Amino acid sequence: MSTPDLEEWRRLDPRIMLMDPVRSGGRLVLPLVIAAIGIGRGDGLPGVLLGIVVLVVAAVAGVVPWATTRWRIGDGRLVWRRRFIGQRLVTVSLDRVRSVDLEATLFHRVLGLAKVDIGTGVDDERITLDSLAAADALALRTWLLERSRTGAPAAPQVQAVPAPAPQRELLAELDWSWVRFAPFSLGRLAVVAAALGVLAQLGDDIGVDLEGVVQGTYDEVVRLGILLVVVLLVVGGTVGWVLIACAGYVLQWGELVVAREGGAVHVSAGLLTTRSTTVEEARVRGVELVEPVLMRLVRGAELNALSTGVGKGGTTKVLPPCPLEVAEQVGDRLLGVGGAFATTLLRHGPAARRRRHVRGLVPTVLAAVVVAVLAGSGVLTGWWPWLVVLALPALGAWLAEASYRHLGHRLTPGHLVVGGGLLDRRRTVLERDGIIGWVLTQTVFQRRVGLATLVATTAAGRESVRVLDLPLADATALALDATPEMVLPFVA
Incomplete structure (x- = not known):
């Protein structure tokens, strides 16, 4: 990728015209099934006309993105433009680039493509380049992050002598024994419930007699005995849930690698659809260790990084459900300290x-x-x-x-450690340098018993860390000890 190439308007990779028709066809599967059922009843379009419509839609879906989308780098800006009926233009200053994430579905990988998602930390300032050649996408991500960190020239330059590769430190990689934690995470229950809802709706559309099914099921339950049916349902539901949870875990987190390289932390995972997220270490202000209620039974946990301007709401998933000891070790290495999660919290x-x-x-x-x-x-x-x-x-x-x-806190030389949670136990470790302000609140009931809620505001994560139900004197002392230069002028 040379300077003239990037300063001129560029198209997406032409191989997108092979991929988009397939993706569009996948989205049309359910509507087509319902439409075909309608045709079978004599309510819909003729089958030949429906087939022609599908082929035209798929062909247009492949050509339009490639023909209407352009992008370029010049004058210190990345510009994305789409002209189709109207025009949409998005411009991002290269100095404001905070994240460059790569994603490759199975179709992308087969064709050697990748999707590049460029963000600035502001929701309405994002540029998505779908799709680029995989090698070009990787090179673009490396250069954009390097430029935002060091202020490189306005466009990548071809070097006669390759620069030495930065040293890579492996923080964690998937151990297949971690799959045993998948059934203890209930996050996929919503997906299963949604799928059941879709099936029920489809059954109603195709004319399944749901009332007859329910009545027949009830008669069968009475015949077999309620206790036996309950046992069968529990066993069958448990086995089904284990299979669904483990399969989803493998597909989402297969080939997980967490590594530190070139001043950034890279998280890549996905068996079919691969996702690669990069977080600059300078923007990581803390970590959050989450122990869901069921996962505590098997000593499992999840780990998130709290960063400024990247991830979903400033939170980047670093480790999926895994052994608690592994999550604590990786969290300590991300923070550059030891024992942040082993420290005993002060009770309130x-x-x-x-x-x-x-x-x-x-x-x-x-x-x-x-x-x-x-x-x-x-x-x-x-x-x-x-x-x-x-x-x-x-x-x-x-x-x-x-x-x-679960409630408690501890102030270490470099971090504020806060514990909380009702069913899920959470421990948040925030850098003291990442605290940009304090908010002290008291409800009517808290004032009656001398308690307060101390909120440390930050640009990372969800932008606040709450220390709940802390004695008022302790709350003031904690804020003063953590950031004396900030609080001292306001203390009588």
């Missing part, structure tokens, strides 16, 4: 504990009273309402105690 005292229990018990006790009234008046019958009456307050007390156990 009995007042904070009582507040957690009050907040946990009040709604559950009120719900238990409502159920008891309904059971006593005969609206709810049987023994199960009274079991709910006993279980709800116990559940509230358990959740409140778990919330308090």
Whole structure:
């Protein structure tokens, strides 16, 4: 890629005309199935006409992006333009480039292409180049990130002598034994529920007698016995969930590699669709260790990097569900310190504990009273309402105690460590240099017991780290100790 090539308007790779028709056809599969069913009923277009429409749409989908999209680098800017009926022009200053992510679906990989997603940390300032040759995409990413970090010339230059490759440090790579943690992460349940909803809708569209299916299922349950059916459903559901969760984990995180190279952290993963995310180390202000409630049973955790101007909401997934020890080690290496997750957090005292229990018990006790009234008046019958009456307050007390156990903080020489979470246990480690302000708040109920919520504002991650239910004097002291030059002028 030479200077004249990039200063002139460039097209996407012509191989996109082979890929886009296939992708468009994939999106049309479900509508086509429904339309074909309609044709079979005599409600739709003739089959020949439908086939012609599909072929035309697929052909146009392949030609239009290549014919209408241009991009160039010049005058310190990256410009993307699309002219189709109207015109759309996006310009990004090269100095503002914060992230350059690469993605390659199975179609991309077969054709030797990649999608380049260039961001500035502002949602409406993004440029997507889909698709470039894989080698050109990699070279463009390397040069853009290097220029944003060091201020390189306005366009890449061809070097007579290749520069030495930067030293690469491997932080983590996928161990296939980690797949055992997949069933304990419930994030894919929403996908399964959505798929079931689509199937139910499709069944209604094709005229399946759902009422008859339900009645037939009920008759079969009565014939076999409810207990046996419940056991079969539990076993079948568990096996099905394990298979779905493990398959999704392998497809999403297969070939995972986390490495440090050239002043940046690279995370690449994906068995069929590969995604490569690059985060400059200078922009990593902290990490977040998440232990979902079920994953704690098998000592598993996930790791996120908190960065400025990159990732989704400033958060980049570094490690999927994996052993807790691995997540802690990689987190320490990203931070450049040791023992950030092993440090013992300071508890917030009995007042904070009582507040957690009050907040946990009040709604559950009120719900238990409502159920008891309904059971006593005969609206709810049987023994199960009274079991709910006993279980709800116990559940509230358990959740409140778990919330308090997760609560805590610690100030180290270089970082603020904050613990929290209700069901999921979270530990956030934020660089003290990354704190740009403090917000101290007290609700009416907090003031009555002398507690406060201290919020450390930052440009990284979700832009704030909350220390909940901290004694007021301790909250002021924590802010003063963490950033004395910032807080001292405001302390009497």
